[in-house]
Amino acid sequence: MSPSPATADSVVPLEFDHVSFGYNGQIVIRDVSLQVRQGTFVAMVGANGSGKSTLVRLALGLLRPSQGRVRLFDTDTAAFRQWWRVGYVPQRAAADSTLPISVDEVVRTGLAGQLHPGRRATRHHRQRIEHVLEVMGLTGLRRRRIDELSGGQQQRALIARALVTEPSLLILDEPTTGVDADARAVLRDSLEHLVAVENVAVVYVSHDPQTFAGLATCVVELRAGTLHILGPPAHVAGSA
């Protein structure tokens, strides 16, 4: 399955090639094949327990498939090293922090995989931090503790963290859970810009089709670990 037409020389940011995966002998993902190309927005829906989070973890190399291959930028995840090309936005619950941590510090943790230990951020990195803070509307909040912000502001900080390395692939796992309407609008605008202007490939996992209606290039649904292409988002929103 390919959400967008392939070109002969294009690198595919994310590809599932006949992937199956199971826990303790129970199959969770069954023979999933999917290509996510540059500049496309793939929305993934499915009921709780359908395997969405497992598919995300496979894409991030946190799990290895039992069968088939997961490739990032044409490289098997086991051999992939350029993790800065992949941005990951977890649910807002990931912003829960025992100790005080400022928005600025949260965004800077996004550079941890790209910068070797002991290395200082370069001027380019600092400019990038300023840029993502500005794009996400967080410049005035950068010194604030993240746990003092609203749900939407916290989510924007997590998105800024994912964008700080200028990823070509952005994976968002239920990014609007517990987020207010204003913040959803900001998120929509940001994603639209990333796909249309910066040619980023987006994988957006959500149980709520309204959150990506009008944005998605393709909508896929996981049912008991099997992938089905549902078509344009309007169709999904109508059938929800």
Added chain:
Amino acid sequence: MEALEFGFMQRALLASTIIAAVAPLVGSFIVQRRQALIGEGMGHVAFAGVGLAFLTGLDPLLGALALTLLAAVALVRLSRGSAGGDVSLALVFYGGLAAGYLFSARGGGGQNQILSLLFGSPLNLTWGQVATVAALATAVALALAFLYRQLVALAFDEAAARASGVPTTGLVMALTVLVALVVVAGMSTIGLLLISAMMVIPVATAAHIATSYRATLWLSSAIGAVSAAAGTLVSYHANVPTGSAIVLTALALYIGAAVTHAAARYLARRRHVRPGRPVDLVPDD
């Protein structure tokens, strides 16, 4: 100050202040990872190492160092394998406690000697031991400075850190080894059972005041150092055990910070909520 005229007090103050300043730096990461009791467990393992040293005639510090480093590796492997995090902690730590007492009993370690290692006896330190404490503390501080960015990413969100290419398993191993080094460095000053308190209490105190992770680290380190210096002086004047005095001083500072913080929040709420004025329950963006 009269107490500072004595060499044993100078050594006690120096060693306890150094280790109490470094312990919260490591503690900041274990508290954020909700592993506040890992230092306590490492103390149990170090006790086994000291017991083993009594049995074999080794230097207690070397015995404790060898066994805690071994436990650090085992702990990470166990927690990432079939045993869960809690179970692997229990396996390693209760094993350490039981083995420590067994080895000490068989090795002929006197009760006073065992008690001084468990609860600290900084007044008996030599300058050589102070230098060892300083060297271990310096090594820990340098390692933290080197790995700082990666450790913050790991502590804040391990899954995201791993997904962004941070070698989290190796980093968790490094952090556990640093906990082991702090425990070993602190055993002669604050004690194997009490040093973990200095990895946690100053951090909890600083968290009431600081607004960033970096500020929490610096502030907790300062609180640790002040607690150690004040506690050591109190122990001299009141003739009470030094390790206990240091930890109770840190606890008093925590209570002070917690009460002040709660009072400040209460007053701030009262200023915002006046009769007849609507209240925003959900803050706007």
